[in-house]
Amino acid sequence: MLVKQILSMKPTSDVYTIAPTASVADAARMLSDKRIGAIIVSEDGKQALGIISERDIVRELGKRGAAVMDAVVADLMTSKLVTCTTGEDTRAVLERMTEGRFRHLPVVDASGTMIGLVSIGDAVSARLKELRAERDALTGMIMGN
Secondary structure: OEHHHHHHHOOOOOOOEEOOOOEHHHHHHHHHHHOOOEEEEOOOOOEOOEEEEHHHHHHHHHHHHHHHHHOEHHHHOEOOOOOEOOOOEHHHHHHHHHHHOOOEEEEEOOOOEEEEEEEHHHHHHHHHHHHHHHHHHHHHHHHOO
């Protein structure tokens, strides 16, 4: 299954963004309110500068304590952003996430403009659908259907 198909199966195409100058407390509040695991850091809502996740915040909270909530998002975000395109398949996305040890992958077009976000849950769900379809096809061939 292609990333394009994964995005079409999502209930919403919304990609939540936050400014790099926003506070970590604002990011944590957005993560909680939207019930999401990561937010794209962007000044214009189209070009990704980085990503900040729940894990990023919790790790720094453990190191710095509550004072980290006053820091700006740019201080905690991952700026070496790994992305994918709509033409890539589920296996490539899962491999990239596994190798990089991250759970969210921004989807960009040829010009680098953000068009979506794929989570590891989205990718696993898509892969399971692929495997079920393959199983059903093989079962049909064996049974002569």
